Amino acid sequence: MGMTMAEKVLARTSGRDIVRRGDILECAVDQVVQVDLSFALMDKVPTRVKSPDNVSVIFDHAVPAPSVKDAEGMSIARQYARKFGLNLYDVGRGGICHQVIMEKAIGLPGTLLACGDSHTCAAGALNCVARGLGDAEILHAACKGTAWYIVYPTVLFELEGKWGDLVSGKDVLFYIADKYGDFVNHNLEFNGGAITEMRLDDRHTLATMCAEVSAEFVMFPADDMLVSYLRSRTDRKFDPVSSDPDADFESVHKIHVAEIEPYVxxxxxxxxxxxxxxxxxxxxxxxxxxxxxxxxxxxxxxxxxxxxxxxxxxxxxxxxxxxxxxxxxxxxxxxxxxxxxxxxxxxxxxxxxxxxxxxxxxxxxxxxxxxxxxxxxxxxxxxxxxxxxxxxxxxxxxxxxxxxxxxxxxxx
Amino acid sequence: MLIQGRVWVFGDNIDTDLMMPHIAFEKPRSEQAKWVFRTNRPGWVDMVRKGDILVAGNNFGLGSSRPAALLFRQLGIDAIVADSVNGLFYRNCINFGLPAFNCPLVSKSFGEGDIAEIDPHAGTILNVTTGLSLKTGILPEMLLQIIAAGGLIELLTQDGYLEPSSNYIEVNNEPC
Missing domain, CATH: 3.30.499.10 (Aconitase, domain 3)
Structure with missing residues (x-):
């Protein structure tokens, strides 16, 4: 039996040939992203950083600082980032971390990204295996370069057909939430002709919104549109992943996108x-x-x-x-x-x-x-x-x- | 290691904004726990005792990465058992040293005030009050070690990987 996109990356980063549902793995993360709020909430900072080139500190939750507590959190984060030479996106230099992860090509196809915000599954639109981590484990990932992951079952959505007027990535997720509810302790994967027709922005919205149905990893294919976008933004090499034809999907749902209309x-x-x-x-x-x-x-x-x-x-x-x-x-x-x-x-x-x-x-x-x-x-x-x-x-x-x-x- | 305690029962889809409302963000760490469940169950934090256990329905802890699990530890909660625990909240529980278990039907098997006894190694939860026993699934060894150490912060601190952020309070000390 083959593997899904996320399983392949979890296997590579945990040094295994193959992973299966239920496995628990210690993985070497390729990129770590820390956000401002975490520094305002936690009272500890790393004394060692495993791989400073691959750690970004992005200010987004409280920009510009609306309170003294936020200001002091960001002051700590700035000094920490400078001390270790991390990639700092200060006030006025970046934006919301998930958008910056895309624009600055921090999340790349076939890589594992850890970020301390719950909408991190957004980077799945980039064929990047990413999920939100908590404040303790993001410190662990910065210090030691690793995080633990459970291999959850994967649900595949195949989207086909012609898009209706003014239907966006948001509406796709709300349609899915209406029909299927939530996906606690499940990964999602999207594929099909209608995904290829989707703008990158809409894929990113859909991936982001999967946090609202409690999905774990959310993966999209690396097609020409994605690869050329990322090539225009980075010289770094990347190696996209695709699911094997006999990958272990728990279920497969076909969606005819012509049925989707604006939702609330x-x-x-x-x-x-x-x-x-x-x-x-x-x-x-x-x-x-x-x-x-x-x-x-x-x-x-x-x-x-x-x-x-x-x-x-x-x-x-x-x-x-x-x-x-x-x-x-x-x-x-x-x-x-x-x-x-x-x-x-x-x-x-x-x-x-x-x-x-x-x-x-x-x-x-x-x-x-x-x-x-x-x-x-x-x-x-x-x-x-x-x-x-x-x-x-x-x-x-x-x-x-x-x-x-x-x-x-x-x-x- | 057995975990025994008095049970509180919560329903489905209890989110992290209920656990740690935004107002708690603005408070010092020592005061944040006062705001737990302020919207859905005002007064609960005054009734909870050290050693109590939370039992809940589906998708307990959906939402953000905020350190709500830490607040439950501060309140003295010793374990969380839910029909299903949200993935990110589960991570936060384990990584902040709070044992958490998925156990379908647990929310229907306990009344508030019942006594629960959890055996993490056997993967069972017993309702001592009624005699009913359920399987929780066994916590993997990797995660048991994190819990035994008191969480990742404690582990990293012991190994010298973390320092107090108050060490960073000096600003504008670089030469111009």
Whole structure:
């Protein structure tokens, strides 16, 4: 029996020829990414770093520092990064770690990446085996260069057919969450002709959002589109992985993408809590947020600008747009998206995880409701425990901002 | 090693934002545990005792990488057993030295206040109150060693890999 993409990389990095479901492995990670928040929360820093060239420190959760505690965490992180010569992406130099991992080609096909943020499965869109680690084990990975992994069963999704209008990576995940629920203790793999047709941004959104159905590793094939993107961004060599034809998939699901339409996730969770947005009754909103690791990409700002061009955000709504990186921000300015959004009444924030986890740059008060293209909607996540977060694509968020209530973007 | 304690029962899909709400981020480490389950079960932290055991439903601990498992240890929780434990939370439990077990149907097999007895080596959990026994699966040796040491932070500190971040408080001390 053959191996899946993730299994091949776990085998290589643990020094084995073959791994099987249920194995527990100590693996040498190829890249380690530490984020600012971890330094504010933990009171220890490494005295030794196994492989400084392969460790990045990215400031994203609290940028720029909204509190003294955050400022001091980043001060510690800066000194630590300089001491060991790590790759530091300071305030104004990078952006949200998952976007930076893609733009700077930190995550490469066929490699194993460890990062201390739960949406790290995002890098699966790069054919990179990656999952979020906790604060203790990310320190271990930085110090000793290893982490333990369990080989979980893998579910394969084969996507075929023609994409509908204004259907994004976000909608694919919500369709899957509606039909299949969550995937606790399972890896996911995506393949098929419709994946090849998907933009890299949408694959990255879909990979990121798999954290919301509790997936472990999430893998995408390394096709020409991905390889040429990465070649344009790094001279480093890489060796993509593909699953064997007889790989050990627990189940295989075929999805006809023509069935997927714009979706919305209702407040407080994603699995079995999503529906086609056209079926949601008229739901008023106070805030519309575009951004976060899942949807602060150039294509997100582009679609928002297209929908809002020459229009005004509803007077009852405040719209916040958070580009995922300095690169996205700058490119959006060059292409005129930022100006269009400002003219429509939107507020542009610097790249940060910010409002998504209720830290700053758009938290909600009691009784308030937000539609957001950020990834997560747990109770109280964006501020007051008595606020509500609906999740949708950036097209749906922009259309809803215009109307003042949640709406199918195809109707605008 | 047997783990015996009084049981608290929680439902399905308890997320890390409930375990460690954002407000806890702003507090000193010693005060963070006060906020555990503040939204879904206010007052619980005042009732929990050292040596208690958490029993929960499916996907316990879904969400972020925040160090919620550390707060349970601070509250004195000795083990977590859930119908299913979220993958990242499971990692965090083990790596912060808190034994965690997947055990389908455990949430239906315990009432609050029952006494549980877990045998990590045999892979069983016994409801001492009712006499019912369930299989938990055996914790791999690699993970048992991490737990026995008190977690990865303790292991790294013992080996000299970590130092207090307060050593870094001097800023602007480099020559211009």
């Amino acid at each position: 996730a209702l407040p407080h969770s994603v699995p079995h809590n999503t529906m086609p947005i056209r079926k949601l009754g008229k739901t008023r909103i106070n805030q519309a947020l575009i951004g976060g690791c899942s949807n602060g990409k150039l294509s997100d700002l582009a679609i928002a600008a297209t929908i809002l061009k020459g229009n005004r955000v509803a007077p009852t709504v405040r719209m916040i747009v958070t580009p995922a990186s300095q690169e996205v921000y700058q490119e959006s300015i060059r292409l005129g998206y930022v100006n269009t959004l400002i003219e429509a009444g939107a507020l542009i924030t610097p790249p940060t995880c910010g409002a998504c986890f209720g830290h700053h740059m758009g938290v909600l008060g009691k009784g308030e409701r937000c539609i957001s293209s950020s990834p997560r909607n747990f109770k109280g996540r964006m501020g007051s425990p008595e606020s509500e977060v609906f999740l949708a694509s950036s097209a749906s968020v922009a259309a809803s901002a215009l109307k003042g209530y949640i709406v199918d973007p195809r109707e605008v």
